[in-house]
Amino acid sequence: MKPMCERLQDDLAEYGSGALSAEADSHLRECGDCRSFAAALGELDAVLTRVPLHDAPQALVDRVLATLADRGGGSAGTPVGRGSDREATQSDGRTEGSLLMRQLAFSGAVDADGHILEAADLWERYLEPRYRQRALRLRTDAQGLEYLEIDGTPSKMVRRGMLGMLGGMDRNIVDVLPSPDHTYVRGASFGAMDMRERLQRLDQEGLEAAFLYPTLGVLWEAECTDLDLAQAYTRAYNRWIIDYCADSGGRLIPIAHLSLGDPEAAAQELARAVGDGARGGWVAPFTMTRKAHGHPDHDRLFAAAQDLDVPLAIHPTFEPKWAVPGRFEHLHGAHFFLNVTSADAVRHAFTSFFQFAVFDRFPRLKLVLLESGGGWIGYWLDRMDGYASSLLGRGVLPLKEKPSAYFRRQCWISCDPDERTIPALMDLYGPDRFFWASDFPHPDHTGNYIAELEELAEKLQPTGRAQLLGDNVRSCYGVARDAG
Numbered sequence: 001m002k003p004m005c006e007r008l009q010d011d012l013a014e015y016g017s018g019a020l021s022a023e024a025d026s027h028l029r030e031c032g033d034c035r036s037f038a039a040a041l042g043e044l045d046a047v048l049t050r051v052p053l054h055d056a057p058q059a060l061v062d063r064v065l066a067t068l069a070d071r072g073g074g075s076a077g078t079p080v081g082r083g084s085d086r087e088a089t090q091s092d093g094r095t096e097g098s099l100l101m102r103q104l105a106f107s108g109a110v111d112a113d114g115h116i117l118e119a120a121d122l123w124e125r126y127l128e129p130r131y132r133q134r135a136l137r138l139r140t141d142a143q144g145l146e147y148l149e150i151d152g153t154p155s156k157m158v159r160r161g162m163l164g165m166l167g168g169m170d171r172n173i174v175d176v177l178p179s180p181d182h183t184y185v186r187g188a189s190f191g192a193m194d195m196r197e198r199l200q201r202l203d204q205e206g207l208e209a210a211f212l213y214p215t216l217g218v219l220w221e222a223e224c225t226d227l228d229l230a231q232a233y234t235r236a237y238n239r240w241i242i243d244y245c246a247d248s249g250g251r252l253i254p255i256a257h258l259s260l261g262d263p264e265a266a267a268q269e270l271a272r273a274v275g276d277g278a279r280g281g282w283v284a285p286f287t288m289t290r291k292a293h294g295h296p297d298h299d300r301l302f303a304a305a306q307d308l309d310v311p312l313a314i315h316p317t318f319e320p321k322w323a324v325p326g327r328f329e330h331l332h333g334a335h336f337f338l339n340v341t342s343a344d345a346v347r348h349a350f351t352s353f354f355q356f357a358v359f360d361r362f363p364r365l366k367l368v369l370l371e372s373g374g375g376w377i378g379y380w381l382d383r384m385d386g387y388a389s390s391l392l393g394r395g396v397l398p399l400k401e402k403p404s405a406y407f408r409r410q411c412w413i414s415c416d417p418d419e420r421t422i423p424a425l426m427d428l429y430g431p432d433r434f435f436w437a438s439d440f441p442h443p444d445h446t447g448n449y450i451a452e453l454e455e456l457a458e459k460l461q462p463t464g465r466a467q468l469l470g471d472n473v474r475s476c477y478g479v480a481r482d483a484g
Helices: 003-015 022-030 032-048 058-070 122-126 129-134 195-205 227-245 263-276 296-308 335-341 343-355 377-388 403-410 422-429 449-458 462-477
Strands: 109-115 137-140 146-150 207-213 252-254 281-283 312-314 367-369 411-415 434-436
Touching: 003 022, 003 032, 022 032, 109 434, 109 462, 122 227, 129 227, 195 207, 195 252, 207 227, 207 462, 227 252, 227 263, 263 281, 263 296, 296 312, 312 343, 335 343, 343 367, 343 377, 343 403, 377 403, 377 422, 403 411, 403 422, 411 462, 422 434, 422 462, 434 462, 449 462
Parallel strands: 109 207, 207 252, 281 312, 312 367, 367 411, 411 434
Antiparallel strands: 137 146
16 A cells, blocks of 8 residues: 555544545545545444444443453442432532542642643633634534534544543543543543532542642643644633632642743743742643754743742643654554553653753753653663763763763652552652652543552651652642641
8 A cells, every 4th residue: 555545544544534634635536545445434434423322221331330340440439330329410410529539548648740620611711812712612523522622623633522531530431431421521520620629539538739730731732833822822721720729728739831832932931820829830742843852942941940949840741643653553543552652752851851961051940750650760860871971972962960960959750659669769869859640530540549659658668658748749849738
């Protein structure tokens, strides 16, 4: 098969004919094989649209869920089956009342990377007036399935009911599968949207506080090519999240979304957001300009973070098609592969800080690595140290010290509660460099993070335990226990 045919047929299968480029559309008109492929897809779509999306017999649903429970697939405190007597439906379709959650046996814990589901109309309300016609919006397609609209264009990545799954960590799979009834709002787990619910959740889990990151905010930047609009989107979110956290008594801590597409604007926005109450900023692991994170063009943002004495974090996001690993063909829909390897983007961005000697130029800059696991950092630092000391690295890599020395002085990393190598890494690279994160309410992590965290904490001595659970992240961000 010709390369053009392969690319076009992949795009047809993933996005449909409405998303084809002019070149691909012209090829489709001329190529009989591709026209036949498109016709076959059309016939398949016609069949699938006649199949009820969410009308499985309750007996079948119960059998599937019982099987999952027997295999340990459920999480502690999660109701099984539909219509649980622990849930009542609100007028907006979400469930109210808290779940039966496990409470952490240790005090002082702080979630270093929790998420919220932003208000669906956030960008329509918080964008500056000149941008509001181009706001991020939730729309519904012809089959009644929600999708995300970015600058007036349907998202190619966030479509066909995916929005209903984004807050589904505590929920059953049957409650979030694509369906007109399974929406962004209705799919939200308890505490994923409402501020007071989130505080109740923290109380029941025995957590003191949570640093908050967005959900829609980690999706849209991969498809936004307008640098000015991207800055407007981040400003709108930052104003909203600061308002969202304002009445939480300091227990919900906002971190500003920044875009490296315009480093000067990002530096200005960091200063504005910190002045309004944000405790730091975060960037995606790719850049719209394709310049590495450590590139001197970004020095304005690094200088601002250093002068403000706030950390700058790298957090995973959806990435543009050009940034996704291209080693293998036909990986569309391979969610396991892409999810497991997504942390590579954070590692690449992190490595560029040493390539360009950022920490020598900004010796007080604080860098945080999020949602990429913590176990890899030992190998990565060993490898960077080894290369920096090698024949090829000496005299070429412009560093005054070994990479691991900068990490021990200026970097922090979050770990997943189920990681088993963290105690040893804390001994090697500093017990003050690590903290834990839940990723709540995103469904690509398990909901039993409290039990996993407790097991991890029990492996540490009291001082190291307190550091991992909460002291380190508070110290990094300058947040006292009596904040608020």
